[in-house]
Amino acid sequence: MFFENFDIGQSSSPEDEEMEELEDSSVTDNEKNTQVERKNSHVSKIISKFHSSLHGDNIILMDENSVAHRRSSFANALVFSEKPILPGEIFMIEIEKNERGWSGYMRLGLTQVNPAMYSGALPQYALPDLNTIGYNNNSQSSWIFAISKQQNSVNFESEDGACIPYSYGKENAGPQYFLGDEYCVKTPRGPIQRHMLKPENRNKNMLATDVGSRIGVVYIPKANHMAEMHYLINGEDQGPCSKNIPYKDTPLYAVVDVYGTTKQVRIVQLYNIATLQSLCRDAILYNIHNKVNIRLLPLPDKLISYLLYEI
Incomplete structure (x- = not known):
């Protein structure tokens, strides 16, 4: 079974920082009130969080560190999961805001960079900067791809770092279920009903980069202590987007670059009580x-x- 456990420990996160960060001028009073209301109404439901201390200079964390908002520009907006991701565990975010005037969209993937131990300066971009940083004697320490409008199903990489749709060039390509079946996804933290992976108000014309879109990342161990990384986009399994990830060398963390048109993302709490x-x-x-x-x-x-x- 690949649902083995890592000793992931606990990370401390100052709870008061988010309220100070809400002073940013790009967050309106109504949005501040909404964040406070959400904080008061479901503190116990916030299980998955972004790391509180290691993030890009333009990032504001809100709602118990479960929301990442880029205050300005289009870069310097990296965020990391607070804890390592288990094999088979889904880390999912929902796009809450977009901002016109920029090109490109968010990037998402996995990294060996431990946000609790990292002491260097963060790069401005996830691509190509994090992908080219060696770590633990490996030539590559991160596996990150750009999310594109056309994304529906993916399984191989283009030259510009984007994942090419699995259905590209294939007529009548239906949903692919690499994990579980059409109703349920099996994870090391329990089964997840597939409807939870889909946007609450999805329509047939929704793009992967639209507000409300839900995008997840997961890695599946294979032979020779290597793993494959999959994306789940609006409820659909995407297939292996990256292979030969040495997941046993060191724990893997989720990394999000709130880049370009993507302005704000929220972690979808798949593992509530x-x-x-x-x-x-x-x-x-x-x-x-x-x-x-x-x-x-x-x-x-x-x-x-x-x-x-x-x-």
């Missing part, structure tokens, strides 16, 4: 391989609808 009701649903769906058979279960219609996320 679940209710007993939702845990029971997860257990049932986990053990039913053919989801068509759910409607054949000797259960009330309302419960069947709940299992199928119809209510």
Whole structure:
């Protein structure tokens, strides 16, 4: 099983910094009030965070360090996950704001750079700067790609660092499910229903770079102590975008570059404390391989609808 554990420890993060950072002029009073309301209403739900001390000069962290806002310019906006990412664990962000006038969009990936130990100056950009930094005697320490408008499914890299759509040049290319099935994704921290990976108000014309788009990264161990990195974009598995990642050399952290048109991103809390009701649903769906058979279960219609996320 690749769901082995790392000793990830705990990182300290000053909770008061975010309120001071809200003084930035590019964040309106209404947005400040919204952030405070969210903080007061669901502090216990914030599980995944950005690292509080290592980030680009133009980054403001808000809402218990779960939101990264670029205050100005288009660069100097790197942020890292607070803790290492486990094999098979999904780190997902949602685009909350875009800003016109810039070219390019956010970058996302994995890095061996430990934000708690890093003492050098951060580069302005994730690409190509982090990708070319050697670490732990490796020629490459980061695996990062640009997100593009056309992205739908990806599995290989272009010369400019962007992932090419998996369906590029292929007619009638349907969704690819490299992790789990069309209903459920299995992770080391428990199963995730695939609907959680999709935007709340998605429409058929939504682009990967639009506000509301949800983009995740995950790495899957393979043979010879190497791993493949996958993206999940608006609920669709993207396939391997990078291979031969030496994941056992040192823990891997998620890294986001809030670059260009992308102005603000939020970590999607996939691993909140679940209710007993939702845990029971997860257990049932986990053990039913053919989801068509759910409607054949000797259960009330309302419960069947709940299992199928119809209510």
